[in-house]
Amino acid sequence: MSTSRRKIEHLNFCAHSPVESRKKGSGFDDITLIHRALPEVNMDEIDLSTRFLGKDFSAPFMIASITGGHEDTIPVNRALAKAVEEMGVGIGVGSQRAAIEDPAQEESFRVVRDEAPNAFIYGNVGAAQIKEYGVEVVEKLVDMIDADAMAVHLNFLQEAVQPEGDRDASGTLEAISEITSLNIPVIAKETGAGISHEDAVLLKNAGVSAIDVGGVGGTSWSGVEFYRAKDRNDLRSQLLGEIFWDHGIPTASDLIECDVSLPLIATGGIRSGLDIAKSVTMGADVASAALPFVEPALKNEQEVINTLSNFIYQLKVSMFLCGCKTVSDLRDVPAVVTGWTREYLLQRGFEIDKLSMR
Template identity: 50%
Template sequence: MTTAKRKLDHIRICLEKEVEGPWRPFDDLSLVHRALPGIDAGDIDTGCRFLGKDLAFPFMISGMTGGHPDTKEINVNLALAAQEVGVAMGVGSQRAALERAEVEDTFSAVRDAAPKIPIVGNIGAVQLRRGGAEVIDRLAEMIDADAIAVHLNFLQESVQPEGETEAKDAIEAIRAASDRRVPIIAKETGAGISREDALSLMESGVEIIDVGGLGGTSWSGVEAYRAEERSDIESAKMGRIFWNWGIPTPVSVIECACVGASVVSSGGVRSGIDIAKSIALGASLAGAALPFLAPATEGPYGVAEALRVYERALRTAMFLTATKSISDLGSAPILVFGRTREFLEQRGFDPRKFAIHREMSR
């Protein structure tokens, strides 16, 4: 099966099937309400900078697609909305464009539609290893990218019959490419990144980590649906067995932030409240993909409308937690309950330190 055809399958399944798991780790988190915020809502500043450019609020439409002519319109609609609202955007894996030059415009059209926002390219760690460090420059030039995400999707690859699971030298490939023309963002795709791997990535020159944790789209689940459609019973069973495998997004944010990484919180971010929770846990930015896919098939308006709902909810959460800026929000108290708390405690973290204002706890 061609890379382009596989990408179309992924889009179709995400539009038609239930691809998220039953557990939402962000529901285990609660920001502390302030009945007397002491600030005016109109004075709140949600702005931030990412990759040297200003954003209206700390958010990125995570990479979804590209590589087939039918996906170009989706990417353009996403880019137009991201440009209008003022958020960053990632593209899906550019592997198909490396294989077939005629589909490059399904990616490059993003920069044409969004000349001012941060654009993040995308390639798999296995393809980086095979293509060498110079592939980063080629991908960046293709879309005038501000950074390239190197995705670590070895869970998804493990349940694909055509999966590529050569992970032995992935960290060496990342290290070799860490000083190219644009920075690398290490990105998981649904299973999260641990403290141990965050340390290895930072030692290899990576400063930004997109955790892509458990709690959002399960690519193992997506592959299960694909396998069922082609009557591959064994692969379908594997996809369902590993549907809920991984590190919950809030846990992964803490694990990566604690070693000094600049963290993008993705994996189940479904509202502006989830953005606020992510920032309070130590993330610099949040990202999501699935909520914007269906609107993007219709045009840019629905995507922009959904983004503005995220922004308004974030602003409201900031008002109700007495945080005037994104920096202030990073010190807001947040309570951790349930399985997420248990996960953190088993990993040696004390969730109570997040429950009081960080200025008070120093």
Template identity: 45%
Template sequence: SGMTGGSESVTRINENIAAVAEELGIAMGVGSQRAALLDASLRGSFKVVKEHSPPLVLANIGAPQLVKQNDGVVFGAEEAIDAMEMVGAHLIAVHLNFLQEMVQPEGDRKTDGVWEALKGLSQEVPVVAKETGAGVSRKAAIMLKEAGVKGIDVGGLSGTTFSAVEYYRALQASDSLKAALARTFWDWGIPTPVSLLRASVGLPLIATGGLRDGLDVARALSLGAALGGFARGVLKDAVESKEALMVRLQTIIEELKVALALQGIKRARDARERPGILLGQTAEIAKEMERRGL
């Protein structure tokens, strides 16, 4: 799942991920390419991905940058194509990090016209809409489908919360207002399992947000996901070495195989034949959202 890039210090991380993804035959996504699109000197941390051949690569830009913000920069089809060519991508993830932008000190907070811009972009390049910790509701999923995206990464409230990240950044910047905002919205969003159910509108779903192991992938598949993604869960290994990342991902794959075998499932694509069961507060949230059509 999209994690990092845009800094020469993280070139090795993307290289490790790309090399292991190629060897294992799994997909990979890069982090936001905004910095590299604006500063050519930072492209190396992304271009290293092209030295390998993962079967599926996702480029990455932000939805807020599809409309004019205070810096005057607007990303359109030209920039999206540039981002894809930079990493040899098959698809481009457009991340919907509106919560993060709203609470960060230098955030891009203008949203008018984003949906129309996304719709226009989706006619030019294959787009996957990617949430970044707040999840996707039924209404949002329908709007994204109408915009023409090829898939949805639900990015639910179960993993990294960028509101928390911005809370600590605001503290470092002595911005008490933004720190208070970020703290208030620390737990804002829809849990990943619920989002998988609510975002099921006929598009392929990618489950990210809190997945820790292969059993979590199996759970996500049973709730309708086509793919499961990891960011923080494998970042430490990606930083350490290719070998450490290889062991981590091989373990996840074996865990998934065992989880499927124990259910009598031969292929991952058939996991939805054993629908997952939600319990406790997660089940209550799912039930209430369904009742209200959210």
């Protein structure tokens, strides 16, 4: 099956099937931000602006990589791009692999920059494609959308479940290291299974500029592949998708795992402005989400704007109730970690009680 055909299948399953994490969740329910009964802040004067990888944002949020690579995804990416341009936030494109294989698909990615000339936009390529095609192709992908950064996605869980998957992970770190020589920030990006502290250290040493933790809690790509397998009666892949549906590190814990003095993106189960606030308090520079914007984007630009506006207003309320005037203040809010997340982090050896004593 062509990459382009897989892309439209992925989009359809995300739009119409329950593909989110089912058991673990993101871990944000285990995080409590300390409420201020006396916030001493005028909510109307709260400043949500932030700066990430050299670009100004109106709020610490991006629409995470969703789609591209098929002609039917052009209106979806157009709606998303128009919305982020208006709202002053960032966006990532879906994997540009389809455009490498078929230049006719370039327009489905290029439309994002056409409609969002001022927004922060990151490109997207798999580590396997870097190994296969080399740094020169990555440069073409950057030029395709005039990218502000390039994400290298690490989706080996999906590759292992997917019949067409690339299961050769050897040389991945070397490939990532090679493209950090480009004159553009490189983001190491997981896609739903998280990045351990050990791997975060390796990625930092390889020269990446930022890490997108991509933890458990949002879309399960193992779950997406479960539905694809079910449609074609592939029982082996279907069973794999079921077994590994929730495999990995939940996002809230993963922000602590990836605390290696690099900018962090919190992706995986961000479903409200309160989740954004908790992400920043737990160490993220910005948060991002994809699935909440799929259905709105299939309708129109205004629906995407409405969803973004809700997220951002909820973030402002969260900051108000914590007594925060700026995003920088939010990073110092005391937070209590309980439940499974606390148990996980303690067993991993992280000092988390200091979060509650800020």
